[in-house]
Amino acid sequence: MRRRRRPLVPAEADPSRGIELVGVRHAYGERTVLDGIDLRLTEHRVGVIGSNGSGKSTFARLLNGLVVPTAGRVLVDGLDTRDAVREVRRRVGFVFQDPDAQIVHPTVAEDVAYGLENQQVAPAERAERVAEILDRYGLAGHADHPAHLLSGGQKQLLAIAGVLVMRPARVVFDEPTTLLDLVNARRIARVIAELPQAVVAVSHDLDLLDDFDRVLVMDAGRVVEDGPAEQSVRAYRKLMADR
Numbered sequence: 001m002r003r004r005r006r007p008l009v010p011a012e013a014d015p016s017r018g019i020e021l022v023g024v025r026h027a028y029g030e031r032t033v034l035d036g037i038d039l040r041l042t043e044h045r046v047g048v049i050g051s052n053g054s055g056k057s058t059f060a061r062l063l064n065g066l067v068v069p070t071a072g073r074v075l076v077d078g079l080d081t082r083d084a085v086r087e088v089r090r091r092v093g094f095v096f097q098d099p100d101a102q103i104v105h106p107t108v109a110e111d112v113a114y115g116l117e118n119q120q121v122a123p124a125e126r127a128e129r130v131a132e133i134l135d136r137y138g139l140a141g142h143a144d145h146p147a148h149l150l151s152g153g154q155k156q157l158l159a160i161a162g163v164l165v166m167r168p169a170r171v172v173f174d175e176p177t178t179l180l181d182l183v184n185a186r187r188i189a190r191v192i193a194e195l196p197q198a199v200v201a202v203s204h205d206l207d208l209l210d211d212f213d214r215v216l217v218m219d220a221g222r223v224v225e226d227g228p229a230e231q232s233v234r235a236y237r238k239l240m241a242d243r
């Protein structure tokens with residue numbers, strides 16, 4: 001009898017499942033940096049805090065398949081990041097801490113258009129979507145300028161625009177305000193607060209996470225607190241004070 005193969009992608013993804021991490025462990029070589037992670041993320045805004053090296057970036061990267069777990073599974077709307085990475089990346093945008101890591105094209109407009117070209121969006125629609133998003137983030141007047149000449153705050157907005165133009169249902173931010181001054185950090189915080197998309201944000205900037213629905217505290221590769229922002233920030237401060 002022929003054995004049925006497990007389908008690579010379920011016939012239909014189920015957004016109500018959110019992002020699930022099931023028995024996740026991750027190691028770089030011999031070194032385990034995340035272990036025992038079992039979570040389901042369905043809230044609109046989830047924050048992740050923790051000390052340097054506790055595994056936050058690795059955790060964030062698991063959520064859109066930039067990193068595939070050494071053991072266990074990460075499922076986005078039921079899609080396994082191991083099997084369905086293209087589909088997962090369409091659903092989960094990722095904004096890096098350093099926008100220079102994300103900005104690859106000479107001009108602002110070309111940079112934002114890049115993802116849409118990859119998705120083979122027709123030129124007329126592409127132009128419309130790029131113009132609309134540049135306008136939304138105050139970058140319309142810079143469309144033909146070299147991206148590398150933008151200020152740090154504008155570069156972060158450009159990186160966010162480049163992700164949002166692809167209309168992902170969820171966006172992961174890895175320390176989106178770390179490199180910014182206070183004014184720009186607040187501006188990015190407002191942008192994140194107003195997003196209709198589900199957000200997961202890793203941050204050392206506790207103000208950014210103030211009104212998040214759920215905040216995870218990571219320590220030595222494990223989630224040691226998981227609750228409303230106020231409770232988790234209190235637990236994190238205590239953890240750090242005891243060191």
Ligand SMILES: Nc1ncnc2c1ncn2[C@@H]1O[C@H](COP(=O)(O)OP(=O)(O)OP(=O)(O)O)[C@@H](O)[C@H]1O
Pocket residue numbers: 028033050051052053054055056057058059
């Ligand atoms: N590509 C890699 N190869 C080897 N080790 C890595 C790699 N990326 C991260 N690590 C190590 O894994 C551990 C967790 O790193 P990670 O960047 O996930 O932590 P983090 O909590 O985001 O830290 P930070 O707050 O300093 O950004 C660290 O000890 C780090 O040195």
